[in-house]
Amino acid sequence: MAPGIRIASTRAARATSLLRTVQFTHPPSCPCHSNPGAHGPHHHALPSARSQKRRLATPLDATRQKEYAFEMAASSIRFGPGCTAEVGMDMKNLGAKKVMVVTDGNVSKLGAMTRVIEGLEAEGVNYEIYDGVRVEPKDSSIKEAIDAAKPYQPDAFLAVGGGSVIDTAKLMNLYTCFQEADFLDFVNAPLGLGKPITKPLLPLVAVPTTAGTGSETTGTAIFDLVAKRAKTGIAHRALKPTLGICDPLNTRTMPSAVHASSGLDVLCHSLESWTAIPFNERVPRPTNPINRPAYQGANPISDIFSLQALKSTVEYLPRAVKDPDDFEAQSQMLLAATLAGVGFGNAGVHLCHGMSYPISGQNPGYKHPGYQVENALIPHGVSVAVTAPAVFKFTGASNPERHLAAAEAFGVDISNVKKESAGEILSEALADFLVKLGDQPRGLKQLGFNSGHIDMLVEGTIPQARVLMLAPSLEMQNVEAEREQLRDLFEEALEY
């Protein structure tokens, strides 16, 4: 916090500084002053407590006003080895009589599914299994799943699987409750209409079998919109599961390579939400709270989750990947994935995720070691982490304190580091972590990309406005400048 603001003593000035200062609990610093140009000329236009009320009464202003509040929402979370057995009682307690169990062909053969079915049968709860979820879902695979749910008329959903399963179940729930809606009604703008969800959905219990997406706690569902050749999704608090059952017994079946890539997703969830622009720099302020996005920028509650998840991931992911019998590390990674889910589920992600979608979508033919799949595949976590060293070098100047705190979480001694080096220091720590984790591509080149692919990658990133708007240091007011920055970022990410 700049001295000029700290010492301001008039009532109005103190009220003005309140909003900025409350946000930076940890560490107590304002990211904007270290790089005054980063968020444009409106930085000092934050409304005072007094003028705020007046402006709220003038909704015409809102589209140009910055946000002044944040909202934290998360699913209830149950955590404990063996607690999947309680799911039948949960369904009965929720009053469910016809449960649609959603899974995929792989997970349906695992112990997690056995435990879920035993739980339902022990309580005599009726259920039907849909195991047709596609990994990395497309709008078409989701529509198939919705069509499968409608005739059964379930009164609750139960998702057993990774992020693809849980996300698909969220949308089965949404479109079962809004039967008249067009699929694009709720899809994030600008690709869809981005309508808010105006009534509660059916209960959804999520049982994750990977430690990665955190989807069990969030109101987000991601899929490929094939006609637009873009990764997009639907995001609203009403989508979030009623309860996430996080049972470390269910992630013991993950192969080592899946541990690694899921864990890298957790790493980037925590780093991106921790470094996202502050909620009160986001524009526009919503005119109705139902339109306040779930991805609202960093805020003092998401910060607590994101930083804790980062620390846990740095400590436990290498152990979980190296030793399939290290249940403590695996269990801690499941918890970290959930914590990071609460963090990014309320703050958002930015460049690593925004750039990952064209990377996996435009894969030149890379097959990740340890994944037994027929087609070429860049696992989501790998596509996200591969640009991370370049991304955090780029964003460092927007908030050196936060980037240094993150570097410290990787074990870097930051006591004699200059602020100007914050991005570089974090970038090096990340690269070092990825190399030591093993089996990670050292840049886009090792995935088969070269400079000739960059223009297409940039064009595939531009539509990810929902996450890019949270990226610090990115020039979103000027699409040519933004293109240039993204081009540089992809270039930098070719090799680390």
Added chain:
Amino acid sequence: MAPGIRIASTRAARATSLLRTVQFTHPPSCPCHSNPGAHGPHHHALPSARSQKRRLATPLDATRQKEYAFEMAASSIRFGPGCTAEVGMDMKNLGAKKVMVVTDGNVSKLGAMTRVIEGLEAEGVNYEIYDGVRVEPKDSSIKEAIDAAKPYQPDAFLAVGGGSVIDTAKLMNLYTCFQEADFLDFVNAPLGLGKPITKPLLPLVAVPTTAGTGSETTGTAIFDLVAKRAKTGIAHRALKPTLGICDPLNTRTMPSAVHASSGLDVLCHSLESWTAIPFNERVPRPTNPINRPAYQGANPISDIFSLQALKSTVEYLPRAVKDPDDFEAQSQMLLAATLAGVGFGNAGVHLCHGMSYPISGQNPGYKHPGYQVENALIPHGVSVAVTAPAVFKFTGASNPERHLAAAEAFGVDISNVKKESAGEILSEALADFLVKLGDQPRGLKQLGFNSGHIDMLVEGTIPQARVLMLAPSLEMQNVEAEREQLRDLFEEALEY
């Protein structure tokens, strides 16, 4: 963690250690080994992941089994100066057409209430105001409030006030939804029947006007059960508000003395939940998840909230008390109160709160400076904090690492401190903090109690089983030993 467990390498032993280790994320240590006798002889009887499943299938065992899972639930929280204005839109978004606004005679005259009513009227939402809430509610005052709600048949509740108002509104909601229920049905056992709440209640939005109870995030409501001369309550996740609207403009009306005592409640919420027994030492394991208490013992998610709230309170409470114009500090205290609410709302409180109820109930005639009330009154926060130096000296040995981490939050340099002194060090840091805060009684004597009152205070504490069961170091299996310990604690708390 004792070396004997860390180096255990067989599958079964590692599975056994998983549960214990996952809990102590922060700091990474197991409190039980530092004081092996603290939790009795069952410490090493934690079920392994494998045997757990078998035991789950044998419910007869459950009453003697320790807990193996924890569940985290909290209201959605919106935070921002001025966001009270959104409440009319919230009610409309929730589909509410007849809102019962619950408040007390004092708050009804404040700006918070004006802003709430403006918000409702701007959206044309019908409402009726009940301003008869009694501060420190009794069962009789709650029954009056319930009787006032029933004829209006509201479809949503809106609480505007401190903990007493929000707690009363929770119970108006409960008994409006369960019209046939007897009042004692849901009251905590053993005073009531402690039945679980089996269906969702009406939407309840809580707008706190004090920074203390955290009631806007919890499923707990506290009151005096006059016939039993005891403070008790109703606690269930289903009671928690749909949304807490935390607007720092609404706490600006708190007088300095109210800031202080509310803030001391926050301090003890965070310290007690941080030092409560671990969730997996609690007995019995519930046979149905609906019976898992909200106050379940310390767990890795509540820990994050509790420690952060403690750090914020130490930093900002003295400023909020000293300078009524320090909006930054006041705002941070509102956030800390909410964070502590999530922490203790899922982990519980113990001795300070258990002992506070007879202290305020058996008040010999103390009037707290700065409170303009006709009758003698020990504010809740004062009655809680007055025993804190004695309590944490007593509990120190149960978990020296956590007590030292708490002392560090008060600014104590713990680098050369012996584990054995952990309780004493924290006790001294607390006493010092209370003295510097100003206007706090330095022990029970200054409230008018003497040794002759102690037996009655002990008898008034014993029925607080729900919180005492979470107290580390307390001999609850043997009521005579427990009485002796409480007697010593009250004796120690006479003066600090």
